[in-house]
Amino acid sequence: MNSKAREAEKNWIEAARKGDDDAFTNIVDAYQGPVFNLCYRMLDNREEAEDAAQETFLKAYRALKRYDSSRKFVNWILAIASNHCIDRIRRRRLRLLSFEDTVPVEDHKSKQPEAAVYESEHQEEIQELVGHLDQKDRAAVILRYWYDMSYDEIAGSLDLTVSAVKSRLHRARKKLANHWMETNVVENISQGQGHETFYV
C-alpha cells in the first residue's frame, strides 16, 4: 500500500469513527476482496463466505472505536474475519453433532457464473486440501500463504503465541504434504502408473 492509499485509509477510518457511513463503505470497498477470500477459504462455501464477510464488516463497524491505529487495518479486519469463521465452523460442527442440521453442501451446478469461472479444478484441489485442517490451523495457513503475514501478525490475529503459530503451521504443512502424497499415490495406483515405485 502506497502512502497516498494509506493516508486515504486513515482519513476513512477517522471519518467512519465520527459516524460517516460513506467513509466506512469506502473501507468495505477496499477490503471486500481480502475479507471475502479469507472467508471463502475458511468456509468453502460461497454463500456462507458472503454472509461471513458481511458480518465481519458489521463487527468492524461496531468495533471501529476500539481499533488501535498502530496496527495495520488489514490485519485487524482479517483477524475479525478469521475469528468469525472459526466460530462458524465450531457452530457448524455442533449442529452436525446434534443431528439437527447438516453442513451446507456446495451445489456446483447451481453456482453463479462468476463463481463457476474461477472455481476450477485447481481451486477445488486447494479447498479440498485446506479442508483437512482444523479451523485454527486452516486460518494460520491462509493468513501465511494468501496474505504473507509474519508469525507475529498471525499470532496477534488468532490470539496465539508465536511459538504456537510456528508449531501449528509446521503441523499443518506436514499434514497437507502427507495428504498430498497419499492422494497422488492412490491416484497413480488406480491409474496403474508404476505403483511399485511409490511408497504406500
Add this chain to the structure above:
Amino acid sequence: MKHSMYENWILDFDTLTQEQKAELEEHLKACQHCALFAEAERSVRHLLQEAPMAAPIPGFRARFTERLAAKRAAQHKRQVSITLALSAGLAGLLGGGVIVSTLMLLLSSDTVIFRLFRDLFHVLQVIVITGSAGKALLGSLGGIVDPAYAYTIAAAAVVLCITWFASLYRIRSIQERRE
C-alpha cells in the same frame, strides 16, 4: 522414526545448518518415502502460494449498506421497546406507590396492615430510585452494551434488590418481635 526427523527437516529447511542440509540431500537420494514427501511439500507450497484470491459477486458494497440499515432499524426497534418497557414499569411502580401512600393515610398507624404498607412503600421507593439509576446507566451504555446483556444485567439487579429488601424486612420483623 528417521522418516519423521527428515520430514521435519524438509519442513524447516531454511533453519538447517549446512551439515544438516547435506545430510538431508544424501538421505533424499536413498529414501524414496522422504523424496516423495519433499516433492509433496514442494507441490503443496507451490499450490498455496499460487492460489488466486476469490472475489465476491458484484454489489457487495450495496448489500452491506442494506444490511447495515436493516441492523440499525432492528436496533432502534429494540431500544424503543426497552424504553417503553422501562417507562411502563416505572409508571406502574409510581402508580403503586401512590395507591399505597393513599392507603397509609387512610389507615390507623398502629395496625399491622399499616406497617406492612409502610414497609412495602419504602421498598417500592428504593426500587423506583434503583430503576431510574439503572435506566440512566442503560441509556449511557446504549450502543456499547448488547441489549440482551443489558436485559440480563437489569433483571439480575432487580432480583438482587428484591432479595436484599426481603431479607431486610425479615430481619426488621424479627427485631420488632424481640422488642
